[in-house]
Amino acid sequence: MTDKILLLPIIIPLIAAVLVFMAPKKSRALVGNISLFASLLNLIIVILLFKHNLQLYLPWLGFGFDFSLRLYNFSAFIMLSIASFGFLVTLYSLVFMQDKSPLKQFYAYLLFNLSFAAGAVLADNFLVMLLFWEGLLLTQYGMIIIGGRNAFRTATKAFIIIGITDLCMMAGIILTGHIAGTLAMSKINLPLGGLASFAFILLMIGAISKGGCMPFHSWIPNAAIDAPLPFMALVPAAFEKLLGIYLLTRICLDMFQLTVHSWLSTLLMVIGAVTIIFAVMMALIQKNYKRLLSYHAISQVGYMVLGIGTAVPVGIIGGLFHMINNALYKSGLFLTAGSVEKQAGTSNLEELGGIGKLMPVTFVCFIITALSISGVPPFNGFFSKELVYDAALERGFIFYLAAVVGSFLTAASFLKLGHAAFLGKLSEKNSKVKEASFLMLLPMVVIAFVCIIFGVFNSLPINKLISPVLGEARLEGHNFSGFPTNMWLVAATIIVLIAALINHIWGVKNKGSAIKAVDHIHYAPGLSGIYNKAEKGFFDPYEIGLKIALGLSKIAFWLDRAIDWVYNTFIVKLTYAFTAQIRKAHTGNYSAYLAWSLAGLVIMSLFLIGSIGKNPCILH
């Protein structure tokens, strides 16, 4: 009986979601309360389960498709994060979504999301994982589409991108199961090479696409504008990173033997480095609070992929630590964006400014989370980035360089954001802005607090949550907590941060306003043209992919029309031509007809005589 308790984190939100859907139309408070209660109950159960190792096994569909779940240190860690973020964002939404509609759908999708994410993490059978993982497509689609009349374009884009990569993952799962002979995730451990490498790539596509890595990222900035804000704080900022990186780590560590010598490790690092640089370059020039954050949500996943891709313990620890840190500060940052948007009525940086005095708690939370993401000691982001730097440097200077340049631009863009939104001149319109309500501040404060704890006391997350994932054998007695040991790297980081500050001050002085602080990069010769095209979606892999698909489809359509022409025109003409010839034989000449008939009769008789001899059963 005790192992069935594993079903609770899946079933509780599921039941609550169905209840929310069935709730009467007018009962807005009831819907919120059900959701809050369910997510709280879920959190409590996950906390109670935390230290346990449990396994649930139910035979299901045959062919090795068993419904099996497994709770162990890694899945428990992710579960705890998911349940916590689920609860905090529900709490935040109580006020934020108060006067928005459709409320029922929002909460129902949120709860479905909790349930499916829990299922995907707990699953110990690949098919079960895929089932929940792909189920998230629907909730994601639903949560974006309720954002407004035109949100459906973004919802479709997100669905298509993630749906196609999920199909790749499905193929990867099937191949892996085929090679390994089992779908039980905890029993798979394959050497890379040949078909296994191909399966790894397919699974990797699914994982990094869920994480929002390039080139599968381009729906996130659109969603930042179109989707309801709690969705951004919950899904692209937290859940998708947790799930994507969880799977990436599982395939790199357990299911395939990824080593530093594998070209796949290099591939992952390249993807990570490219994602860091290009996404942060885009973040730098954004003029909308939420859109700017969304590019950072992409850029930060680059650090995780880079860290895990190094395939060395310090990199994997760093990647995982960065995953949880990013989930914290990114969702915290989105929540500050939401509170600014709700109180000031806009998230456009050009219309904001000086509201730090009016919203002091939000401002402080922003400062803490922004310092964390910029990697300033002693906040959590600093420590995880240092671990990733360490591993990147071990694998190649170019990767380290990409990571450090990324940090410089991250710091620069947050200086710009904070300065433009919270400091500077307060406009007439914003002079009446008040601090957000208690229920919205609470999740932000909790998250900011944890950012500090995870920084100052980083041995807590590293030793309790993350190191067990690798296991004693891989760690070889190393302890990665505490202050970084490589002082050169720390010094380099601090120099980079100071450079970012100088860059900002110089930029502001030069252009006279905070929002234009990075214009010297934006409009630098050579860059401005590229930026211009990028902002128009010229490099959007989704648009390019659609164009290719449409081009191929046109060829397919022509082929189809050509086949149709054979039926509609060619065969018809051929028949007319043929019958015209036959008609000529109808001369009206009686003796000719008689000859034809006789000839036919002779052929038939010969055939019959021949077949009677050979085949007796015709007489039966």
Place this chain on the structure above:
Amino acid sequence: MRYEYILLSAIFVPIIGAFALPLLGRFSRNLRNLVALGLVVVSLVNSSLMLPHILSGSTITVAKELLLGFNFTFIADSLAVFMALISSLISAIIIFYSFGYISHYENQDEYYCMVVLFFGAMMGLVFSANLILLYVFWEITAITSWRLIGFFREKTQVLRADKAFLVTVFGSVLMLIGFVSIYQQAGSFDMAVIKNYPISNIAIALIMAGILSKSATLPFHTWLPDAGVAPSPVTALLHAAILVKIGVYVFARLFIATFTLAGFWHTFVPVIAAASAIISAGAALVETDLKRLIAYSTISQIGFIFFGLAVGNEIAVAGGLLYILMHGLAKAGLFLCAGIVEQNTKTKDITKLGGLISTMPVTAVSFLFCAFSVMGVPPFGGFFSKYMVFAGGFASGELWIGLVFLVGAFLTILYLFRVFNLVFLGQAQIVPIKETSRTMVMSVAILALLSLFSGILIFYPSGFAQAVAASMPGVLK
């Protein structure tokens, strides 16, 4: 003995009853409609009644010897009952839908007579255990579908109906020659007698021509989009419940349950299916006529079914059979939704539609649900069938063909979202129109929910499909 009556009435109640419908129609339209539905429900109920007996591993046989080695044999085994249940369930819903749809048109007596006869012939075909009997029912479906496609009697409709008839009958005549050549080799038309006989590749090729033309697979597929001129419930029947499913069913019946295919065919058929799947999926992304677009989607999805069945290992065959069910439910739903849209807005051009979700919410959501099932998104039923077909394909080492199908699956997501967004979302381009008929809306909602619950309760259909696959001798171990 009791089971034999159940089997015979599952076939002949609709066939004979169909001819009574025009007479009933003279007295009362409602009575005629209800009786038409009742005739299909008889088959549905009878098929379900046979289920426990079949699942226990036994079969039901009705045989009567005739002259010259021909005999009149019906067998209900698990494959036949599986198919009969799917066909009768979907047909019943479609006939229910017709109550609303067809009430606007002339010649209703003929419509119901033909539809029920069409359905009855399908039942006969499913249970036939004799090649000639199978051929006879096959041609009855061809004749009735010819009449039904040309139901509106305009010049285009009649030409399109002729095209469908000529292409499918061309195939079926080739198939008949194949049957005769089997007879010459094996000495009987009775499937039980000729079971496991090593038939020649020429016979297989001839029969395949019949199967591919009936199931609208490349290069015999172009009649199916053209057949979209038929009334929507008819197209739904053609696509989801009866006509194109005949081909895949007969493939399973002959080449998995009766004969074993030589190794070459296990690659050749998937290659054709892959070409068919991807070309028609591409065409669906370009097409702008709502019903033609969904027809291309059917051609594409039939490719997936053939892939599963032709690869031939147990999981692939079970997946292919499950695919018949899931695709049937979802595709019927899509066509019936298209029928609601078309009848209310008087247009089938998706570029002239838009924003219908605000006035037709149930239709829109049902369409989306069915689309999700066709795309293969969990927890909808289509997910499981798609997964199993791919799992079987990869397990047989058909990596490259599998990847082509994967591209087909990508395109499926694209074209279904394209049509959904253009028809139901965005700016309304026409005066808002409400869903008028409740029976029609109810039918699509039922199909959408069935698509959903067939996935949530996948244990039952999947278990059935696996039992069917396990019972067939031609399944590769």
